[in-house]
Amino acid sequence: MKSKILFSLIFLFTLFSGKAQTATNIKTVEVTAFAKEIKTTQKPQILDVRTPEEFATGHIDNAQNIDWQGENFVKNVEKLNKNKPVYVYCRSGKRSLKASEKLEELGFKNIYNLDGGFLKWNAEKQKAQ
Template sequence: MVVCTLLCVLFFSCNSINAQNNYTNISAEELAETLSKETIQLIDVRTPQEFSQGHIETSVNIDFLSENFNKNIDVLDKTKPVYVYCKSGRRSAKSTEAFKSAGFNKIYNLYGGFLNWNGKKYKIVK
């Protein structure tokens, strides 16, 4: 009972933190489902070298570590949701603050990043 209560508290705490940051973590399955139904703004925030080694089809590479990151995301459509990912989900989670500051209201972060996507054997392109 104590373990269940603790897990529930942790789960809801994590979701609250994400809500404060104005982004939602989504699973690889949820992203695959969304991609099968609609065209989305899918941003890979990894380096160009990482991107060239394989990426999710239709994603656009905007390097979070680039000095032009904020300028590059500013040209995206802020009225539409944006989906972001990196290698493991940490850089993309950090990048959501820049998306929020740029005026995006709906930001989705691929939980576990490209490693999770690739591990589930979803399609990648090189």
Template sequence: MSIFSFIFGCQIQNSNIKVLEPAEFKNQISNHSVQLIDVRTADEYKSGHINNAKNIDFLSSSFVYKINKLNKKKPVYVYCKSGNRSNKASKQLAELGFTEIYDLKGGFLNWRE
């Protein structure tokens, strides 16, 4: 959280983050070799996930370490169960220097294969 948002209690939308509807998200990940990250827990991931998604648990102490192994210059697509954790993860990715971040609106609950 930036000092501005802390003092004024508002969230500033990061222009590097785009929230995509499921159809657009699916279209973009199917047409490219992308960095697709499932930020749910390992158990949630095992119960079902989007094909080719890499599981990097946002709640894990190793999240930042594992995320930093990704290519910051390539687009990153993230999702969680409902969109809450992926929203927080997207903000953290932006803070870490990722420039093109796509978040699945409504998360895996909103996904239709």
């Protein structure tokens, strides 16, 4: 009897001690990998989720501005091809991660989130010059 209880406790402990593994379509990548992916993808879908005011101060070439906090975010991203990669960034990486999670929820299959956002993109760009 004691061995059954002990076995049950060990089983329950191992069952609940492991981290839940969930598959995701989101890859958070560094600037160099993000730039390489954009460069090697034909007609990349680059999504800047900052405000229009932030976008106006500078953005990645060929990026579309769809404000994560805007009321039409879902309606506007629905116009994108869900089966093609989408490259998402914001100022620092927080909004783009939330937007990426929403894109995944909407059925997008291949999402690249820029780690560190446009701030890091600009810093790397300036280092390269």
